[in-house]
Amino acid sequence: MTHLMSDVSTMTVRGLRLVSRDVDAMITAVLLPVIILLMFVLVFGGAVDIGTEYINYVTPGVILLAAGFGAANTALAVEHDMSSGMVERLRSMPMNAWTVLSGHVAASLVKNLATTAIVFGVSILMGFRPEATALEWLAAVGMILLFVGWITWLAALVGVLVRSPDAAGGFSFFVMFLPYVSSAFVPVDTLPGWLRGFAEHQPVTPVIETVRELLAGDVSGVTDPAGVAMLAVSWCLGLGLVFAVAAGLAFRARR
Amino acid sequence: MAAIVTADGLRKSFGRRGSTSPPVLDGLDLELEEGAVLALLGPNGAGKTTTVRILSTLLQPDAGRATVAGFDVVRDARRVRETISLTGQQVAIDDKQSGAENLTMMGRLAHLPRRVVRDRVAELLDAFDLADAASRRVAAYSGGMRRRLDLAAGLLTRPRVMFLDEPTTGLDPRSRQAMWDVVRGVVADGTSVLLTTQYLEEADRLAQRVALVDGGRVVADGTPAQLKHEVGEAGVELTFASPSDAGRVAPALTAATVDGLRVRVPTDGSVAHVRSVLSAVEATGVAPEHWEVRAPSLDDVFLALTGHVGQERTAGATGVAA
Numbered sequence: 232m233t234h235l236m237s238d239v240s241t242m243t244v245r246g247l248r249l250v251s252r253d254v255d256a257m258i259t260a261v262l263l264p265v266i267i268l269l270m271f272v273l274v275f276g277g278a279v280d281i282g283t284e285y286i287n288y289v290t291p292g293v294i295l296l297a298a299g300f301g302a303a304n305t306a307l308a309v310e311h312d313m314s315s316g317m318v319e320r321l322r323s324m325p326m327n328a329w330t331v332l333s334g335h336v337a338a339s340l341v342k343n344l345a346t347t348a349i350v351f352g353v354s355i356l357m358g359f360r361p362e363a364t365a366l367e368w369l370a371a372v373g374m375i376l377l378f379v380g381w382i383t384w385l386a387a388l389v390g391v392l393v394r395s396p397d398a399a400g401g402f403s404f405f406v407m408f409l410p411y412v413s414s415a416f417v418p419v420d421t422l423p424g425w426l427r428g429f430a431e432h433q434p435v436t437p438v439i440e441t442v443r444e445l446l447a448g449d450v451s452g453v454t455d456p457a458g459v460a461m462l463a464v465s466w467c468l469g470l471g472l473v474f475a476v477a478a479g480l481a482f483r484a485r486r
Numbered sequence: 487m488a489a490i491v492t493a494d495g496l497r498k499s500f501g502r503r504g505s506t507s508p509p510v511l512d513g514l515d516l517e518l519e520e521g522a523v524l525a526l527l528g529p530n531g532a533g534k535t536t537t538v539r540i541l542s543t544l545l546q547p548d549a550g551r552a553t554v555a556g557f558d559v560v561r562d563a564r565r566v567r568e569t570i571s572l573t574g575q576q577v578a579i580d581d582k583q584s585g586a587e588n589l590t591m592m593g594r595l596a597h598l599p600r601r602v603v604r605d606r607v608a609e610l611l612d613a614f615d616l617a618d619a620a621s622r623r624v625a626a627y628s629g630g631m632r633r634r635l636d637l638a639a640g641l642l643t644r645p646r647v648m649f650l651d652e653p654t655t656g657l658d659p660r661s662r663q664a665m666w667d668v669v670r671g672v673v674a675d676g677t678s679v680l681l682t683t684q685y686l687e688e689a690d691r692l693a694q695r696v697a698l699v700d701g702g703r704v705v706a707d708g709t710p711a712q713l714k715h716e717v718g719e720a721g722v723e724l725t726f727a728s729p730s731d732a733g734r735v736a737p738a739l740t741a742a743t744v745d746g747l748r749v750r751v752p753t754d755g756s757v758a759h760v761r762s763v764l765s766a767v768e769a770t771g772v773a774p775e776h777w778e779v780r781a782p783s784l785d786d787v788f789l790a791l792t793g794h795v796g797q798e799r800t801a802g803a804t805g806v807a808a
Binding site for chain 1: 539542543544564567568570571572573574575576577578580582583587591592594595596597623639640
């Protein structure tokens with residue numbers, strides 16, 4: 232395919248413009264995680280005893296939860312392009328029309344980077360005391376972006392497949408539940424047995440534990456941090472690849 | 487002159503396998519001469535949009551063959567895309583980008599050099615009367631401005647063929663006028679245009695040839711003058727209390743057609759002719775309930791050329807606009 236890089240960069244610029252100019256979605260993207268953070272720390276925090284400051288435990292979980300909400304916006308944006316005639320126009324041009332998807336995903340990554348920075352900022356103001364080197368910070372942010380990456384490609388796939396904005400919006404319900412049934416907010420061993428099985432074997436748990444390990448040291452009782460990190464990265468890369476390819480194929484197939 | 491767009495026996499159905507839904511295209515043929523405008527005129531569901539989607543490589547026909555500038559729309563899709571521009575029924579423009587940003591994006595996606603894009607964007611904004619609004623977000627544009635920008639977005643590359651799918655549906659009369667001027671300008675610059683429309687007047691104003699589409703095929707075609715000759719410029723329309731009244735009056739009138747309670751007589755609209763029609767009606771002793779002089783509608787064209795009213799068909803359950 233010719234002009235691939237040019238198409239990718241043009242569509243990325245477009246994605247960033249659309250995201251940064253969607254004021255409502257931007258306010259939600261920033262306020263929602265901050266409110267959730269406040270709620271978990273101030274309301275539930277007192278009742279959860281995990282042997283460390285709860286804010287040290289819960290901050291990474293809130294960031295991943297925010298990524299899920301952000302992904303729902305990506306599904307909406309893709310659905311809009313599919314149904315509004317934009318994709319029709321792009322397909323009638325001698326370009327790589329699927330780059331419209333990568334544009335939305337790139338924009339979502341940048342937006343989540345901003346949300347992540349804000350949540351970390353608020354969290355530090357509230358007493359989050361990470362003990363991380365610059366390299367560990369970088370690794371933690373990289374881990375978060377890998378997570379955002381796969382969940383956004385899933386959102387893009389949903390956006391291609393659904394036939395209405397309502398269906399695209401419904402996507403957020405699904406992704407909202409993943410972090411709740413993980414070690415994001417409470418230790419997994421407090422869950423009932425059947426739920427624990429799911430929580431221990433879904434991608435959010437190793438991602439959360441890796442980010443926590445990198446930033447706050449050992450607060451989740453992980454015995455093999457390197458192994459968990461490998462598992463987290465494999466989950467994200469694997470799912471990212473699967474959903475990106477699926478989104479691309481679905482995009483080609485849908486007429 | 488040579489044909490730049492051809493379609494030969496295009497067939498397409500959207501029904502699920504085994505269903506008996508009628509085909510959207512049922513052996514459609516057409517030909518657009520280089521530098522000319524061809525209008526596909528027909529009611530909703532006639533197959534106009536499906537035809538445009540096939541010609542612009544978005545859809546593959548079940549059978550039949552189509553070419554643009556000599557390239558097959560299925561086998562040489564990429565070459566066809568380099569030749570055409572498509573402006574669909576919906577405005578495909580980002581509300582959250584400005585007019586200039588939208589056009590620049592389309593220029594980049596067409597892989598034009600940066601400097602060419604800059605010059606061409608300024609040129610088009612100027613030509614389409616959008617220069618003052620260039621830096622405003624499209625969300626603040628009027629319906630007519632959006633349509634003009636949408637059209638401009640397809641012209642960055644100076645395409646040889648432009649497909650316009652119902653370019654003025656939903657516009658007020660003044661914006662429609664402005665769109666017609668814009669389309670004429672595009673044609674004057676050497677672009678061949680294939681447009682679809684539900685308006686006889688639009689086909690008349692813009693096209694050298696009109697193809698009447700109904701039930702997925704071209705049921706009649708010719709110049710607008712030929713069509714109008716068949717249909718008449720306008721008609722005196724009389725509505726009677728009963729079909730038998732209508733049937734009694736019609737034989738007394740030249741070239742009258744009867745449709746239930748309605749009798750229609752072609753007229754040039756002059757006082758003398760309308761008076762003579764009314765006198766002839768009066769002489770029969772049957773008084774109409776209502777009468778008026780009406781310009782021919784799409785229904786009239788269908789009635790005159792095919793002997794029946796164009797069938798409005800809703801698209802299949804898949805939601806595909808036909």
